[in-house]
Structures are given as C-alpha cells and as structure tokens.
Amino acid sequence: MDHTQLLSIEFQIALLLLIAVGGYLLASWIHQSAVVGEILLGLIVGPSVLGLITYTDIVSALAHIGAIIILFVIGFDFHFSDLLKVRYFSIGISGVILPWIAGFLTAEYLGYGIEGAFFIGAALTATSIAITANVLKEMGKLHTEVANAIIGSAVVDDILALIVLSITVDTVYGAVTFAEIAISVLRPILYIVLAALAGLYIVDRLIMKVDSSGLALKFPEFVFLFGLCIAFIYALVADFFGLSPLIGSFIAGVSINKVSLKHSLSIKKGSEYLYVPFAAIFFISLGILVDLHEVTAAIIPLIILIAIVASLSKFIGCSLPAKLLGMDLHDSLTVGAGMIPRGEMAMVIALVGLSMGIMEQDVFISIIMASLICTLITPLLLKDWLFREKHEYPERISH
Known part of the structure; x- marks a missing residue:
C-alpha cells in the first residue's frame, strides 16, 4: 500500500487546502488564472516531483464533489433559453466530429490498428466543461453570449462524446445496430428533458413551498441543504442515464436559479462558499493525478502530437x-x-481502451498527459490573449 494511503484524513485535507492557498499565491505571482496555479502546484506536490500526496480515495472523492459543486454553481448563471439554440448544437457536433476524425487518422498514420485508432479518436472528443466554466466565472465573463455558446456547446459535446464511446465499444465488439445507436442518442436527451421539466415545474415549487413554511423560519439553512441534495440527486440520475454527473448538477443549478426565497439562506450563496475549497481541490487533483515519472523520452513526441491534434x-x-x-x-x-x-471523459475513454487491451500503456499515458496540456492551454488563451484583446462583451442576446 502507498504510504499516502496510510495518512490520516485530517492530514490529507489540511495538505490539500494548504496547496490551494499556495496555488492562489503561485497564480498571482505568475499572473495567471487560479486554475493554472492549482494544477501546477498539484504537479509539484504530487508523485511527479515531491511525492507528498498521491491520488488517494480521499483526494478522488473530494475532487469529484468539487466538480459537481463547480457545475451546480455555474448553472445559477444560465437559463435554458440561453443554451437551447440550434447553433450551439451545430458547434457541439462539429467539435466532436473533427477531433474524432483527426485522432483516428493520426493514430492510423502512426501505425495503430483500426480498433486502437477508434479509441484514440474517441478520447479526443469530449470537452471538460468544469475547466472553462471556472475560468469564465473567475474572469467575470459568465454573463456573455460567448459563455452561453461555450457551455451550451459543451453540453451537446458531452452527450455526443458518450454516443461516440458507445459506438466505438460496440464497433470493437462487432455489435453496432440501429437500435443500440438510437438508445445511446435518446437516453441522455430524455434525461435532460425530464430533469429540466422536473426542475422548472416540481423542484422550484417545492422549494418555494418549503421556504414559506414554519420549518424554514426555524431553520433558515434547511432550503440550502435541500438544494444541495437536489444537485447530487441530479448528478446521480445523470450517471444512471449514461451522462456525466457534472451535466446533471449543472442542469440542477439552471433549473432552480429562478427560485425567490423569502425566509431561507440563499442556495447560490451557500453553494459558492463550498465552491471555493472544493473547486480548488478538484483542480489540484488534476496535477496530482499525473505522474511525470511515467513519461519516457520515447513517448514525448506522441504526447506532443496528440496534444496538438486535440487542441x-x-x-x-x-x-x-x-x-x-x-x-x-x-x-x-x-x-x-x-x-x-x-x-474526465478523455481519461474514462482511454481507461476503457486500456482495460479492453486495445490501447497500450504508452498511448494511455500520452492521452492523460495531452489532456493535462489541453487543460492548461485554455486559461492561458482566454486570460492572456482573447480577453486581453476584447474586454467587454454584450450581455445575453436573444436571436
């Protein structure tokens, strides 16, 4: 057993929070997003450099909670009318098809078999919605048309990436049928429709009814706890439907953001307090997850190539x-x-390919490292290039 598995929960949490503080200091020092500082410091304290902490079950659990809370809080700044636009669907489709084809052709060019090429292409399809959403929130850019386009397209992207994974696995097993593809397409769509309707017509009203009750007067924090519970229930059900739990918590936030509370503590404000430590732990975990010792000179060109193709x-x-x-x-x-x-989706797809014996260890490590590079690129592009050139965006525009 790894020595960090034996460390107490208190020590690991204290260390993670100390790293989070250090991440903010590092980000301030290098004039970057807090996301960049936290990931880099996670790399330094993790197995890659100092080895103070590894990706233990505790770190994994806290990081997963953090990702769910990030998307729940982000959801409060959006409405379904902002996200349900045809052009976001078109962007999402194009943003899945081109990486899939590019990854497949790259893998074939490098001499990997058709099954391995399918998995490498599939691993490049899914966007990590938590990274960009957090950077946009940090920069105060969530209330923009660009943010709506990114988030709306990323939701479509996540659904399509799951369909791609399903088709890829079925293709490898030689069992692709129209019915299986139809189920893969309709299941996540059904979840989103049902979750949105439940949020707008049941959960909203239930929260307001509880808020006006004597229970809320006696315990103002009761509605906040109830709202947080809804976020995790939505995440749980999304996972059951084959969607990312993060999409579920995001839809929960979007669903209940119009609730007007009279007696209770704000669900959004309470969640934002949780957001700060848990989001920091999530980004730190991305650095801890990577072990640079596994990166040999032989696979560095492959990592760079996959990162370039993916980006x-x-x-x-x-x-x-x-x-x-x-x-x-x-x-x-x-x-x-x-x-x-x-x-997480790129890592899941790569792990499925590895467990099926289709993807070699060097390719798996290359995809993980390329995913980390792609994650670090975005805050740099947004903060240092794109938003430096244009400082204001129009508020939400209806088309």
Missing part, C-alpha cells in the same frame, strides 16, 4: 462553425479556445 481539431471544429453561424471573429475564436480542455 487544433477542437479549436477549429468549434470556432469555424461559430464564425459561419454569425459570431464575429474574436468571439468565435474564444468559443474555440474555451472548448479545448479535456478532462
């Missing part, structure tokens, strides 16, 4: 349709940059 294919695949669908050049480039991060 450019997503950037072009999302910015080009955004421009063709009416966005100005700057905003369309921002959408493309905001869709670059890869995260």
Whole structure:
C-alpha cells in the first residue's frame, strides 16, 4: 500500500487546502488564472516531483464533489433559453466530429490498428466543461453570449462524446445496430428533458413551498441543504442515464436559479462558499493525478502530437462553425479556445481502451498527459490573449 494511503484524513485535507492557498499565491505571482496555479502546484506536490500526496480515495472523492459543486454553481448563471439554440448544437457536433476524425487518422498514420485508432479518436472528443466554466466565472465573463455558446456547446459535446464511446465499444465488439445507436442518442436527451421539466415545474415549487413554511423560519439553512441534495440527486440520475454527473448538477443549478426565497439562506450563496475549497481541490487533483515519472523520452513526441491534434481539431471544429453561424471573429475564436480542455471523459475513454487491451500503456499515458496540456492551454488563451484583446462583451442576446 502507498504510504499516502496510510495518512490520516485530517492530514490529507489540511495538505490539500494548504496547496490551494499556495496555488492562489503561485497564480498571482505568475499572473495567471487560479486554475493554472492549482494544477501546477498539484504537479509539484504530487508523485511527479515531491511525492507528498498521491491520488488517494480521499483526494478522488473530494475532487469529484468539487466538480459537481463547480457545475451546480455555474448553472445559477444560465437559463435554458440561453443554451437551447440550434447553433450551439451545430458547434457541439462539429467539435466532436473533427477531433474524432483527426485522432483516428493520426493514430492510423502512426501505425495503430483500426480498433486502437477508434479509441484514440474517441478520447479526443469530449470537452471538460468544469475547466472553462471556472475560468469564465473567475474572469467575470459568465454573463456573455460567448459563455452561453461555450457551455451550451459543451453540453451537446458531452452527450455526443458518450454516443461516440458507445459506438466505438460496440464497433470493437462487432455489435453496432440501429437500435443500440438510437438508445445511446435518446437516453441522455430524455434525461435532460425530464430533469429540466422536473426542475422548472416540481423542484422550484417545492422549494418555494418549503421556504414559506414554519420549518424554514426555524431553520433558515434547511432550503440550502435541500438544494444541495437536489444537485447530487441530479448528478446521480445523470450517471444512471449514461451522462456525466457534472451535466446533471449543472442542469440542477439552471433549473432552480429562478427560485425567490423569502425566509431561507440563499442556495447560490451557500453553494459558492463550498465552491471555493472544493473547486480548488478538484483542480489540484488534476496535477496530482499525473505522474511525470511515467513519461519516457520515447513517448514525448506522441504526447506532443496528440496534444496538438486535440487542441487544433477542437479549436477549429468549434470556432469555424461559430464564425459561419454569425459570431464575429474574436468571439468565435474564444468559443474555440474555451472548448479545448479535456478532462474526465478523455481519461474514462482511454481507461476503457486500456482495460479492453486495445490501447497500450504508452498511448494511455500520452492521452492523460495531452489532456493535462489541453487543460492548461485554455486559461492561458482566454486570460492572456482573447480577453486581453476584447474586454467587454454584450450581455445575453436573444436571436
């Protein structure tokens, strides 16, 4: 057993929070987003350099909670009308198809078999919504049309990435049927529709009814606890439907953000207090998850190639349709940059390929490292390039 597995819970949490403080200091020192500071410090204290902490069950659990809370809080700044637009669907489709094709062709060019090429392509499809959403929130850019486009497209992206994974696995097993594809497509759509309707017509009213009761007067924190419980229930049900739990918690936030409370503590404000430590732990965990000792000189070119293909294919695949669908050049480039991060879905797909014996260990490590590079690229592009050039965006616009 690894020595960090034997460390007490108190020590690991204290260390993670201390690293979080250090991450903010590092980010301030290098004039970058807190996300960059936390990931870099996670790399330093993790197995890559100092080895003070590894990706233990405690770190994994706290990071997962953090990701769910991030998207729950982000959801409060959006409405369904902002997200349900045809052009976001078009951007999401293009942002999945081009990386899939580019990854497949790259893998074939490198000599991997068709099954391995399918998995490498599939691993490059999904955007990590938590990374960009947090950077946009940190920069005060959530209330913009660009943010709506990125988040709306990322939701579509996540659904399509799951469909791609399902088709890829079925193709490897030689069992692709129209019915199986239809189920893969309809199941996540059904969840989103049911979750949204439940939030708008049941959960909202239930929260307001509880808020006006004597229980809320006696315990003002009761409604906040109830709201947080809803976020995790939505995440749980999303996972059951085959969607990322993060999409579930995001929809929970969108669903109940119009609730007007009279007697209870604010669900949003209470969640934002939780957001600070748990989001920091999530980003730190991305650095801890990586072990640079596994990166040999032989696979560095593969890591760089996958990172370049993943970044450019997503950037072009999302910015080009955004421009063709009416966005100005700057905003369309921002959408493309905001869709670059890869995260948990890329790792899940790579892990499935590895466990099936289709993907070799060096390819698995390369995808994980390339995902980390893509994650670090986005805050740099948004903060140092795109938003430095254009400081104001119009508020939400209806088209």
